[in-house]
Amino acid sequence: MTKVVIVGAGFGGLSAMNALAENLDIEITVIDKHNFATFQPLLYQVATAGLNPGDVAFPIRTLLRRQKRVNFRQGLICEINENENTISLLDGEKVPYDYLILAMGATTNYFGVPGAADYSQAIYTLDEALAVRNKVFSMFEWAASHGVKDFNLTTVVVGGGATGVEMAGALAELKLRALQTDYPALDPAAARVVLLEAQDRLLTAFSPELSKYASAELKSRGVEVRLNTAVKAVSPNGAELADGEKIEANLVIWSAGVGISKEISALGLPQLRNGRIEVGEDTRVKGSHNIFCIGDLAGTSDSDGTLIPQLAQPAIQTGAHAAKMVVALTKGRPTSAFVYRDKGTMATIGRNAAVAELSGGLKLTGNLAWIAWLALHLMTLLGVRNRLSVLLNWSWHYISWGRGPRVILGG
């Protein structure tokens, strides 16, 4: 039996696992620090109380149930011992491999902005999304309980990519609806949502006309969109801009970009300047014959030499390719180059508004894009129960104009 170890059960790792699981002579061990897979694209809805945490988390063991030769192990990788083909986990155990597929993903990148790591909130993990939800509603509760009508409830969202746009849109809806209905004592005007983007347009991964549409939609929903606006520092009181202006805010959401964690750099693999692991055309780590790297973590290039985006689709495709390469190697066949097929990308702005840019140049906005977004995300979610639950929450949300599960859990 060939032993394949997959580290990370995100889109990439699970895609590799699925592609490998059919092979009778391959035994797979999946390792993840959580016992569940997180559906990251919907975390911003957990953060804004549109969905419950359980809706976007799927138990990994339930996934593996039908796979006979797949094991799961909860743990954190801390060392790769290439000379003996094992990895070490934080709890001291060693796991042997014939082929290793690294798919630990990326983490929030604060780009060294002072205070950003300490005083802003990321929404890259389920815990982080839940923390944001708790913070938003604790802030509303505090202001309402103390009768501070002019209390500053401003939220600053840093970064106008898909995550930032989706978060700002959801916050604007929350502010409109939740304040109106649940906190009538508070002044919605005090609950500003400010979206900051360093470049000259939002959603730079999309065509300029879609950026323009997103900007206009966000503004019509009450979001203050500020382009060409870089953040110099974050403090407990808000964000300071490059030109010295200070925006007082009770909450700063950091969605300016992703990077590679220190723990991964400590593994000693070759890294590009942006931290992503250097890989060859066949998705193998540079200089290694049996270690693959996929998904957000990998510095995989498109055929024109540019790095492919750190999104679900590329992760799924690189995962499947790495799996194919492992099979090829076990059969003594040569590896082949990964070819990225861009299927397009989507971002939602809010109720009845989204943008989608599909391969072939088809561009959608408004209601149609929104419905396409809903359908695609519902289909990609893991597990029938989660799909039904999300569908229920979304329908409820739509009909009731945004009555979400606004509970402050924990702490």
Place this chain on the structure above:
Amino acid sequence: MTKVVIVGAGFGGLSAMNALAENLDIEITVIDKHNFATFQPLLYQVATAGLNPGDVAFPIRTLLRRQKRVNFRQGLICEINENENTISLLDGEKVPYDYLILAMGATTNYFGVPGAADYSQAIYTLDEALAVRNKVFSMFEWAASHGVKDFNLTTVVVGGGATGVEMAGALAELKLRALQTDYPALDPAAARVVLLEAQDRLLTAFSPELSKYASAELKSRGVEVRLNTAVKAVSPNGAELADGEKIEANLVIWSAGVGISKEISALGLPQLRNGRIEVGEDTRVKGSHNIFCIGDLAGTSDSDGTLIPQLAQPAIQTGAHAAKMVVALTKGRPTSAFVYRDKGTMATIGRNAAVAELSGGLKLTGNLAWIAWLALHLMTLLGVRNRLSVLLNWSWHYISWGRGPRVILGG
């Protein structure tokens, strides 16, 4: 406007609020330490990953939305200033009242058993239930990851009342199904579930024949039921019995009874020996003319002088009575005595098995009792969305033989 302050948004407090809300000349302030109401009867299902936390939590402000003269304030009461008719909250604010209704409920009672408070887990709050879930699955993950086939996965449940019986039954099902399907590497025999009851039968609030049925059903599902078995101490390694026997266990669930918290004793109200607040026939606190006490917190007597049970039904009834008394007093009318109407009680054991004892002596067991239990709890849940979500989870659970949201959240 008459100011009524209700502290605690459980069954009792919300019942009082609903009964008062129709009165045009009464302004209500509801105070709770959480911003959501917890549906306690289903917490054991959150603990055993049958339901998600959000399913049993309902945002209080969403409840109040249609009530014009009801305010909510998140906070903890720490002092009652009877001379000036105000209460002080922990954050330093004072809230004035004309009438005060105390409905803070009870807490877990460890009866002074050494180690119990430190080394056993209660399932009385949402956070506690989630902590139990995390502990159960972390224990399974740990054992599975380390390949310790004979790892001790025993859970001891202390107390054979309704909560203990429901918890033991759910754990037994979890063990049967989850270990079989999600953790095939673990030995189900090592995952004992031991239910300890100090008295000579389970469910002492029910008829002996129902106790016998519950015992037999639990045993047939693999629970070790031990009657006449008192716990002397709890340690990190398990429970020590009165006769010196030690049961090695990785998890001890404490469901032996409820008591009144120290924080409430510090309020200086007259208390019975069991800690419950002394109240008169009209549910007013002994010696006070404008402070009421209801629900689990109140030492309310039945017409025959025995204390009424600390359950949802009595809380709802005392809450409604206190509200009626407040209205009577504002109109200069005399108060009247509370009369408890015992509608019966229910407990579920597991799939297709429950016991119900209704007023009038009707006793149900098995499938019929189980369906009655499901229907009643579904109907009493707050909020249409929560009801649909629980219904979805239950149906899913039933069809899929127990695939629950087995995710370890947080920490």
